[in-house]
Structures are given as C-alpha cells and as structure tokens.
Amino acid sequence: MNLIKRYLPILQWAPRYDRDQATSDLVAAVIVTVMLIPQSLAYALLAGLPAHVGLYASILPLVIYAVFGTSRTLSVGPVAVASLMTAAALAPIAEAGTAAYVAGAVLLAVMSGLMLTLMGVLRLGFLANFLSHPVISGFITASGIVIAASQFKHIFGIQASGHNLVEIAESLLTSLATTNFYTLAIGLGALIFLVAARKHLKPLLMRLGVKPRLADILTKTAPILSVLVTTLVAWYFQLDQKGVRLVGEVPSGLPEFTMPPMDTGLWSQLAVSALLISIVGFVESVSVGQTLAAKRRQRIDPDQELIGLGTANLGSGFSGGMPVTGGFSRSVVNFDAGAETPAAGAYTAVGIALATLFLTPAIAWLPQATLAATIIVAVSTLIDLPALSRTWRYSRTDFGAMLATILLTLVHSVEAGIIAGVALSIGLFLYRTSRPHSAVVGRVPGTEHFRNVLRHDVQLCPKVTFLRVDESLYFANARFLEETVMDLVTREPELRDLVLVCPAVNLIDASALESLEAINERLNDAGVRLHLSEVKGPVMDRLRGTEFLAHLGGQVFLSTFDAWTTLTNHRQPVAQTA
Amino acid sequence: MNLIKRYLPILQWAPRYDRDQATSDLVAAVIVTVMLIPQSLAYALLAGLPAHVGLYASILPLVIYAVFGTSRTLSVGPVAVASLMTAAALAPIAEAGTAAYVAGAVLLAVMSGLMLTLMGVLRLGFLANFLSHPVISGFITASGIVIAASQFKHIFGIQASGHNLVEIAESLLTSLATTNFYTLAIGLGALIFLVAARKHLKPLLMRLGVKPRLADILTKTAPILSVLVTTLVAWYFQLDQKGVRLVGEVPSGLPEFTMPPMDTGLWSQLAVSALLISIVGFVESVSVGQTLAAKRRQRIDPDQELIGLGTANLGSGFSGGMPVTGGFSRSVVNFDAGAETPAAGAYTAVGIALATLFLTPAIAWLPQATLAATIIVAVSTLIDLPALSRTWRYSRTDFGAMLATILLTLVHSVEAGIIAGVALSIGLFLYRTSRPHSAVVGRVPGTEHFRNVLRHDVQLCPKVTFLRVDESLYFANARFLEETVMDLVTREPELRDLVLVCPAVNLIDASALESLEAINERLNDAGVRLHLSEVKGPVMDRLRGTEFLAHLGGQVFLSTFDAWTTLTNHRQPVAQTA
Incomplete structure (x- = not known):
C-alpha cells in the first residue's frame, strides 16, 4: 500500500477532495489557462515548432502530472529554457517547422520521459545535485539572454537565425534593413504594453480600488490582453497582406496519438540533448516545487517528481507535443491564484483542450510579434545578473564555474554551457580537495x-x-x-x-x-x-x-x-x- | 640561481661528483646494461616494433634524464606496460613493423614528451594523483596478464594477435596446431631456466660461497645468460631454417636524428593514447623513484620528474625510439648495484650504444622465443592478485574501481580499463560525498x-x-x-x-x-x-x-x-x- 501511495501521489489527496478545494482549484485553473495559451504558443515557436504543438504539450501532461506528481501547485507545460534547448538539439536534425523536425521534438519528449521515469524508479534524483546553484543560475540567465535576443527577429519582422548570441546578433544586423514596419509597430506596441503593465498595472488597479491579490492576478493576464488586441488588429486590417507574419492556420481539434520515429541513429544522436533537457528541466521543476511547498509546509519527493515529470513527458510525446517541465511563472500564478491540489492542473488541461477545439480560427490571426514580445518579457525575469557579483564576493571558484557556463552558453551553445559548467564545478571541487587545508x-x-x-x-x-x-x-x-x-x-x-x-x-x-x-x-x-x-x-x-x-x-x-x-x-x- | 637548479637537478650533484661515486656508478651501469639489452629488445617486440628501436630508446633518454631528473637511481627506458599501451595505440594506425608503425611510435614518444614537459612546467604533477592506488595496481596486474598471454605465441612459434585477453586466447587456440616444436623447445627451455633461476639461483650461489648481494645481482643477470645460450644454439644449428623466428637483421650503428610525422590527423588520433601513456608512465616512475629515494632519505620533486621524463621521451622520439619511463625492476637493480647519481644512467647509455655498434650481428641470431620468456618472467612480478582481496577487505568502493579496471583491461583494452578506473573512482568519491554521514x-x-x-x-x-x-x-x-x-x-x-x-x-x-x-x-x-x-x-x-x-x-x-x-x-x- 505504501509503495502504491508513493508511486501514485494522487491517492494521498484525491480521497479527501472536497467542494472547497474544487472551487479553489477551478478558479486557479481559469487564470492559469488564460496565461498558458499565449505562453504555450510562444514557446512552441521558440522551439521552432508549429504553434499548436505548444497547446498539445499543455493538455495530457497536466493530467498525468496530477496523477504522478508530488507538488500540489506545480504547473507543467512548455517552458522557455527547455524550448531553447529543444531548438538547439533539433537544429542539426532537420529544418525548423518540417515534419521531420516535429517528429524530432516528439522523440525528444519521449526520450526525456523515459530517462526521467527510469531515473525516478532507480531513485537517481541525487544526480541533479551535480548541477550546482551557480551553474544552473548562470545557465538560466544566459539562456534568457539568448532567448530574448532570438525573439527580436519577430519584433522587427525580419529573417534571422542562430543558436547563440553571436550568431543571432550577426544575423539580426545583416537583415535589419528588411524590417517590416507594421510588424515592428505591433511588436514594439505589445512589448511596451507588457513592460508597462508589469510595472504599473498593479498600482493602477489598486488605486482603482481593486484588492491587491486580484490586482496581482489581473496584471499576470496582461499577455492575453495583448494577444486579443493584436489579433483583432491583424484581422481587421488584414495585416498578413502587409507582410506581417501571423501564427497562421492551426489544426483544430484534440491532439491524436503519435508514435515517435523509431530510427536508432536519431535516438543516439539526440540522447545527450534529451538527457540535458531532462536534468535541467528536473532541477528547475524541483526548485520551483520545493520553494512553493515550503511556503505551505508541504514536502515534495524528488525521486517521485522524476516519475511525475517523466510520465508527463511521455504523455506529451505520445500526444504530438514537445518536452515539458514545471514552469516558474505559471506555477507561481497557480499558487497565488489559490490552487490547492494537482486537480487544478487537470482543470487547466480541460481549458487548453477547449481552446484547441474552439479558438484555433482566432489564433490563426495572432501576429508572431506579439508572442515574441510575450517571450521577451517572460524571460527577462530569468536574467539575474546581480547573482554574478554575489557569487564573486562569496567564492571565486563558484564564480568561475558560473562565468564559464554563461560565456559558453552565450557564445557557443546551451549544451556546451551546461556541460562545461558541470565539468568545471566537479573539477574545481576535486582540485580543491586534492590540496587540502x-x-x-x-x-x-x-x-x-x-x-x-x-x-x-x-x-x-x-x-x-x-x-x-x-x-x-x-x-x-x-x-x-x-x-x-x-x-x-x-x-x-x-x-x-x-x-x-x-x-x-x-x-x-x-x-x-x-x-x-x-x-x-x-x-x-x-x-x-x-x-x-x-x-x-x-x-x-x-x-x-x-x-x-x-x-x-x-x-x-x-x-x-x-x-x-x-x-x-x-x-x-x-x-x-x- | 634557484630556478636554474630546480630545472637542472644535475647542478645539485655534478659539481661535487668524486671518484668514489664514479666507481659505484660505473659498476651499477655495467650490471644494468647487461640486464637492459635483452629487456630493451623484448619490449620493442612487445610494442610491435623492430628490436633495435628498444636499444635506441635506451641511449639518449638515459643521458637526458641524468641532466633533468631528480631521482638518483631511477633507470629509464622501454617498460612493459608502456610498450603494451604503445601497441594498443598503434594497432588502428598501421600494420605492426611497417615504417608507418615505427613513425607512429616515434610520434607517441614525442607527444608524450611534450605533454609531460608541459605538465612539469605548469606544475600539474598533482593530476597523477587522480589515478588511485587500487586503479593503478589493478591496471598493472591486468596489463601484466595481457602481456604474458600475448607472449605465448612466440613461445609456441605460432601466429596470433589481439589486444585483450579474450582476443589473444581465441587467437592462440585456433593456431595452436601450427606449433613449431624447435621454437617451443627454446621458449619453454628459457622459461623454465628463468623461473628456476629466479627461485633457486640465489640460494645456490650463496651455498657456493658467493656473498648475498652479489648473488642477488648475478641472479638478475640470468636473462642475459639465456639470451647468450639460445643465440648460440640458434646460430650453431641454423634454426632459422627450421622455422624458428629470430630477431633478424638489425641496423648497426648509433640512432640518427628522426623527425616525427607532421600529420595533424595522426596527432589528434594519438592524443588520448599519448596522454594515458604519459600519465601511467609518470605514476609508475614517481612511485618507484619515491620508494627508492625514501630508503636513502632523499627526495624527488614530482613536477621536475615530469620534466625529466618529458625531455627523456623527446630524446627517445627524436632519436627514433619509443615511449620510455622509469622501470621498476631495472631501477631496483641499479639501486642495489650501488648507483649513487644519475651518472650511472649515462654510463648505461654508453654501454647500450656500444651494444648497438658491435653486438647487432649476434643479436640477429637471438630467437624471439627467448625474449618472450624474458618478458613473461619479468611481468609475472607485476601481477599482484592478493591486492584484490586486500582491497576488498578494506573498502568495497576501492575494490569496485579496481575490479572494473582489471576486467575492462582484460576483456576490452588497456585504455578502456584505465579510463573506466579513473572515472569510476572519481564518480564513487563524488557519490559518497553527495550523501554524507x-x-x-x-x-x-x-x-x-x-x-x-x-x-x-x-x-x-x-x-x-x-x-x-x-x-x-x-x-x-x-x-x-x-x-x-x-x-x-x-x-x-x-x-x-x-x-x-x-x-x-x-x-x-x-x-x-x-x-x-x-x-x-x-x-x-x-x-x-x-x-x-x-x-x-x-x-x-x-x-x-x-x-x-x-x-x-x-x-x-x-x-x-x-x-x-x-x-x-x-x-x-x-x-x-x-
């Protein structure tokens, strides 16, 4: 019985689930759904995938995590860093947006799911500890910078590419002359609105008499407002004829069962990437989950979290999705909105499913520039430069590992960055213990x-x-x-x-x-x-x-x-x- | 001045070098020369090289080490384990014995020399510490077994190949039918004589009134006796016509200046092997050097040893030799024979040079089976199986790393064995510290x-x-x-x-x-x-x-x-x- 309860954490809360909890969970689910729709679309585009893949990855995984996950409030789905890593992993495999590319994303989700589940069953959660704090923090900061930079092409409506800051900057500068000013107007408009909303909307609403908590939540829904307005504008002025790139036609209806490609060459080619996506995603998830759990004196079990995230990724892959993990901002919204059990996640999945059924005609008119603005604002919270000076003051060794991670991520690739960071922190630890005080x-x-x-x-x-x-x-x-x-x-x-x-x-x-x-x-x-x-x-x-x-x-x-x-x-x- | 003395340890003893020291050194040099001639030939053959390459590697390196080395008694030259590693490294490059193969050995010596010297200048001697005691001991035991097994083809006079125990055993068994019984007679005869000499010669000599120390030294010269006798037999009965494989014609004269091949592809292909040969050789040398130095309350400087061995290897490569390092048995003989300064090494070099000038016609008649017997008896001292049970009793972790090293060396390759051993010992240490008591x-x-x-x-x-x-x-x-x-x-x-x-x-x-x-x-x-x-x-x-x-x-x-x-x-x- 104990073993069943360990592997099925849903048994710990579902039997005592009552109407009050259900109400709280439903409210939270509505708010998270509204926030998750633009984010899912945006992160799919960031990963180089068709927008609807993001929606697919936000349905089944949430239901599965509700069964196997131990965090009460973690909200899983596509996240910025994992999407960037997915794009980096798939770039050598196929052209972005092609069927082979989408199949690659499905495979990454399935492999990552298998790896995480296996690590969970073998209780290998401790492996994640080898990603030291400075390394993961440096990695997320650098990824945030690369992601933000990569989105400027959408803001300017130009063609650009690259998987590190140098390539992206070069590519942006050479094609800046082809800027589409309609796109730029929408992109900059959305960007300014989102930045302003983040800074000023909450005080404004409070001055209008809205209670702080509600003001907070309303502020977090600013992205959906920008989506609504720019979609309407694009549709009304038929901006696609002015060269503004829109999300375009999205298949309507629920995701279908998808088999990953069974090409062993492809499996071995993606193995390292899948492992890195798994571990980085797991570390992000667990730290979000632990932070939120501690606030309510709950605990999460890292080894069971591996199984929760692993099965969620398997669900994502087999339903045509992409790698998923627990996202920081949406989990905080879920928590703040009052979610009490993982059922809130399942309700969110229903919300997203309804969106894929009924909102896809509208989504077709959504400008990509709006999604880019959403991403830029979202990842700007990931960038923590003061951590550099904090780490420098405390430990030169940790700083060295952090800086190496940041620099390699910026100028080479996300995978080189994270591998160098881990290798360097282990190497420096061994060096230090080899010349003891x-x-x-x-x-x-x-x-x-x-x-x-x-x-x-x-x-x-x-x-x-x-x-x-x-x-x-x-x-x-x-x-x-x-x-x-x-x-x-x-x-x-x-x-x-x-x-x-x-x-x-x-x-x-x-x-x-x-x-x-x-x-x-x-x-x-x-x-x-x-x-x-x-x-x-x-x-x-x-x-x-x-x-x-x-x-x-x-x-x-x-x-x-x-x-x-x-x-x-x-x-x-x-x-x-x- | 101090810096010059550090980089040129010869300045510490040469100015006060006196006649007594010179006499002791000369006596030791004669004994070591007699021992080194068959060893050098044998280890060249073990590495798949023409026999004279072993002699070349025993001239210039000894002189150079006398200038740059810090051990008073270490005797450098070709050794068993490094020769095995050389053969394993060169197998994918070229056919044994070809010009490209010999050029590869020269390149390995030069690369290993460059790496060691660079590590010495950068004072990276501590890197060798990451080869733990059980790993190096397991590695040497397993190498000894592989080497001994590889020599049985020479004893039986058959064709066989392979770089691990499984391959060698398979290869031996399939061609056992083609045994040459003249070769077997010589090989077994030499083997039995050498084993008997090792066990019984010293007590016998002492019973004949020879003093213990001299008896000890005379026992160590048994290999040269077996070389002399079997060479004479081969020549007298013209055994080459009976299918007995001899060393064959050896170029007479001193080694000439040799340039390593400047093929960058080859350099990068051999880089890992050269590094492993360097580190294993260094660890072996330093532990021999430290053991001997401690007996006379002398000290050696590991970082300067890197320079000593590095320049010796450069000397070996540029004079057409193979990778060299400090050998255990010959250093002990050098020490026991009374060597007081590295000048003994330089005198030995002169002895070997004389041999290449005048003894090569005789060496041509030396049966390979005799050299194989010499190798088998020499490496049998490397095999330390009780260390396995000793390590098992003290620490399961260390035992695990040791066993992995041994098994991989035996069934896969020397390089896989040593790399797995190092990786496993570091991994197990990290695992242990990650779950502290x-x-x-x-x-x-x-x-x-x-x-x-x-x-x-x-x-x-x-x-x-x-x-x-x-x-x-x-x-x-x-x-x-x-x-x-x-x-x-x-x-x-x-x-x-x-x-x-x-x-x-x-x-x-x-x-x-x-x-x-x-x-x-x-x-x-x-x-x-x-x-x-x-x-x-x-x-x-x-x-x-x-x-x-x-x-x-x-x-x-x-x-x-x-x-x-x-x-x-x-x-x-x-x-x-x-």
Missing part, C-alpha cells in the same frame, strides 16, 4: 579545545605537534599528505610525537591508507611516533584490522585533549602563541 | 568532548540537538543537508535549538550557502534557532559578510562545549544514552 593546532588555554596556531592564542609543546588535516584522505590528496607531514618533520628536528587530528577526516580510502602506512614507517625511522585523535566512528571501523593500525608507532586517542594530557604529561607546555 | 552528538560525561549518540555513552538535552555533519557542504550534498535537518526537526517537536557541529566542514560553497539560508529561514519559521559550532577559520572567513550570517537565528560558537554551556545553562541535561 591543514593546520598545526594548539590548546585554547583553560579548555579542552584545540585551534589553529596561526589564528588563535593557543598553548603548544615543542616535542609534540598536533596537525589537523581538513579533508577526507583519498587518492587525490594521499601524496599531498605525505609531503605535508614529511615537510613538517624536516622543519622540526626536536619532534618526538606527531598527532594527526582527524575530526575532518570523513573517509580514508585504500590509497590514503597506503600513504598513512608509508608515513608511519618513515616517521618510525625518524624516531617520531605517529598518533591519531578524534577519528570518527565510521573511519575507525574500517581501520580496525588493517596492517596500518597494527604497525602504528603511537596510539589512537578519543579526543585531542586525551592526547595532550597523555603526551605532554611530564612536560611543561612552554610556548604560547601571541 | 551525519550524526547527532552528545557530551562525553565529564569532558568537553562530543561524540555520536549511537556509538558512545553521552549526555543529551531534549530541547537542544547537536548535529555533526561529516562532510564539506557543497553543491552535490546541499539538498541532502536540507532534507536531513528538516527530517530531524519534524521528528523532534520539542526542539528549540539546533547546533550544526562543523569541525568536518572544510568548505561551504555557494550552493550550500543557499541551502543554509533556506534551512535557517525554515527553522526560524518553525521556532527553532540555528547555531553553528567549531566552524573552521577558512570557512568562517567566507561566511563573514554574508546574508546568511546576518540572518542567522542563533550564534556561532567557537567550541561545541561553549554551545553546550550557553544553551543548556538553565536546563538539567536529562537524558543519557545507555
């Missing part, structure tokens, strides 16, 4: 506490040195330890006892054990006894029964103070640091 | 020391929990910490203060800082104050000035005991673990 420590007078002689005013004893090693001892730093100890011994000819203070040693692997044996042997030869203190339980468990412990010149002390009293017993502590 | 700790009664409640008999206080986290806090475990803390808080509703005991936290990166901020916020909401204790100097330096510290609900205590006295001051410690 160590400190000679002395006793803080009058206590049983020992601290670094260079930082604190402590007591020392000339014949006994206490060396604290601030890292687990493993292959990457085993030789470093040998060198540190031997240097110390060479510098202090009077030395008789060396105590390795080990509270920070969380692991001694086989390589480090050999180093310790070598150290012990060399110290024995030099007439110095090697002792250990504050060895942790799990580490001590392993050392028991090893040759090293059998040959250890000195003792293993429970605490450093024990070592101090035993080894300096008959000797007055003579030195004290200033 | 943590423990609730209590006070060891009557002391200021705190230990795990599950392992020790300690005092507790119900409203204050001390949680010790046994790992640096970084991106891979940041979320894990959040979960651990929130689980703890949910389990203990009475909790008012949570102290994170941090002596094992050697780093808090930007991701972990965000997690700590989130933890602090959630604990504040839950009415629990978060404190830190025993934060290390370098970690505290970073935390200063962060938002986290400004918003911290509780305090930062120098010692856990401070936290205990402050927080449990007016409350009697009520619980004590049994």
